[in-house]
Amino acid sequence: MILDSKIPAGPLAEKWTKHKFSSKLVNPANKRKYDVIVVGTGLAGASAAASLAELGYNVKAFCFQDSPRRAHSIAAQGGINAAKNYQNDGDSIYRLFYDTIKGGDYRAREGNVYRLAEVSVKIIDQCVAQGVPFAREYGGLLANRSFGGAQVSRTFYARGQTGQQLLLGAYSALSRQVANGKVKLFPRTEMMDVVVIDGQAKGIVTRNLITGAVETHAAHAVLLCTGGYGNVFFLSTNAMGSNVTAAWRAHKRGAFFANPCFTQIHPTCIPVSGDHQSKLTLMSESLRNDGRVWVPATVEIAEKLRKGQIKANDIKEEDRDYFLERKYPSFGNLVPRDVASRNAKYVCDEGRGVNETGEAVFLDFRDAIKRDTRKIIEQKYGNLFDMYKQITGEDPYENPMMIYPAVHYTMGGLWVDYNLMTTVPGLYALGEANFSEHGANRLGASALMQGLADGYFVIPYTVGDYLAQLAPTKVDENHPEFARAKEEVKQGIERLLKINGSKPVDYFHKRLGKIMWDKCGMARTEIGLKEAKAEIQALKKEFWSNVKVMGTNEELNQTLEKANRVADFLELGELMVDDALNRNESCGGHFREEYQTPDGEALRDDENFAYVAAWKYLGEGQDEELVKEELVFENVKLTQRSYK
């Protein structure tokens, strides 16, 4: 099978314009005859649902939280990129495109990334028009900050709550369409399967989380905007409910899953404090603008620190190793995330970690406070500092923060073409749920940009092109495929409830997470990955014979919800390992220890691996089939990434 990315021919800067022009249109009077299902109400889903409803389509929007406003996007802190060049510092659409391709270690498509950079400027306009209160300068114009992997200031922000404000903007647009009767909302509803008829997506199966009712919904197109799968690691910065279920069930119905092993480990998170830990908290990357990352210069000093014999502030300047500034003088503390994370791991592996567990480095604001005053730092990061204090009980104005890398984002996801369509016609994937624009490593502030680009500015065109080719007649929900898919979902639930083993769901989730973190995390080896595969298979068996799910289906049952999700994570985990084993190179967040330069940087193999690894599901217990989409670079030259 050949994967057709459908990237339009022609010069980079004209592709999207030409594509929009050649897309088919649905006549305005006919739009109301088409139904679209949007699963997920994060930035991608809410923006898509609102925009499609504004155009006149009938939209049904689903989320598992009690309100669409609570989607995980709400937690994004730092900001959103856009090539506005308001700062006159040399930014341009091309530069944002270039930074993103390079930051992704040359594993993303040029055409998609250029389009993302191109529409980025419109996103900011849209959000401001909705009343999103972005940070401003005294002159009344919008303020910017810089983020890792870029040398220009192009990040727009709303204090440390950018995701919240953008999501509330999209949620308000969505709410307006609910009031207009164009969107029907289904909160506390979980998508359990996709209904595929004659090879085309025609609907979904859902479970009402309050009553347990399993139901079907028919539509002409289904959009999965269901976020990332970082929770396969159990501990991550993702919200507790973030899951892979929607994407995974779609995968089992024929949607290829691309680059599953590309996960992002974020360098600045609050370190793990004990076994009870349920999630990890991110400290926004924007902190690296002013905070300096360091560890003691020697193992001896670090040991004293760990034993509590000395404090960070006792350590003299010459005994501090600002390792990022030392190794990467031109980017310093603002190197991309993968580089920052890996280097934190190296210094901790050397025994220079700074907390009790030895798995933490300092992020120090002493110099910034001296330079700018405490007031300025408070204005920029006040809420982040408060959050840090709340969680750790330490005051970061007085003592340096302690941070350590944690799983944060998944670049992999459902394979989509330029139209954001998966390999199942009529089934689309938007936002973090797809694999598209970030290659092997995402730059900070680019996920919010991508989610909103997909929802506001890409899907309204591309879904129209597809719908225009379908007859404007209702999808028949009486088709036997709906009943069959529904029955399969019910059986799956029954199977879980019947096991009645002895271990709670989290027991399995934690063990899976540990396997993934140790063997498919920041650094991977062939041996470790092979072990991981066997361990996951054994764990999966144990899960299906010994998990204990209390209660029944016909009620609010949070254990059952979790069990469903963990069952899918177990299958995904194995695919991630297969993908990591297959990719015999290091690139971005995927670091195979066998493939590194003499100074420990990722060593790519463009000759053999400049492709998207798309995996095709073949059936229960079978290894999946690898289908390659070769990446073509016509505009940028592939070079060894250097931030020195």
Added chain:
Amino acid sequence: MKLTLKIWRQKNAADKGGFATYTADQVSKDMSFLEMLDVLNDQLTEKGEDPVHFDHDCREGICGMCSLYINGKPHGPQQTTTCQLHMRSFSDGETITIEPWRAKAFPVVKDLVVNRSAFDRIIQAGGYVSVNTGGVPDANEIPIPKTIADLAMDAAQCIGCGACVAACKNASAMLFTSAKVSQLALLPQGQVERKARAEKMVAQMDAEGFGACTNTGACEAECPKGISITNIARMNREYFSAVVSSENI
């Protein structure tokens, strides 16, 4: 630490519900409140008892999903969300009472989980600027004084958790509603629909069965995001000037 937990258990909306008592030992000071409940739930599951249901998602104090009325205060003793509350705020041997939000407009779904969809309907009544995607002016076309943008942001920080309602003896939703009304009334983008917005949102708030505001300030005191009651004063001004010129009715 060892704690006694008195937790509200209610099978479903129709059930009468009541308190059940549990002991939690091996509680560490570094645990978050919800992690303490996670441990309890794992123990209950292993014993074959139904775990305690509660809402939560981000566990970072921003999604507004967690609730819990702890020892007579929404989100417990600190001015944070329950998910950001840590066990170091409690002492060994303490008894902790945990209840759901109590308000007519927030019916209990199960145990500590309530239905807050009334908040969504208040926003649907007018908590937006009516612009479609595309065709909007450049973001820097209308300068906004920093002080105004900051004030709008102060109001916009509301996470919609409902603690204000739970804290209020009248179960009023004025703080929640006024935060959105204020944010949009402050910004130039919100001017066009300013009057209609205040009227419609207030009407919806009343229709949902939230109580009246008697200015006790309990909502502000318990708000985990520090939303100020000056927003309520602003909404009242907006509302009365709207009613006087009455565009809606």
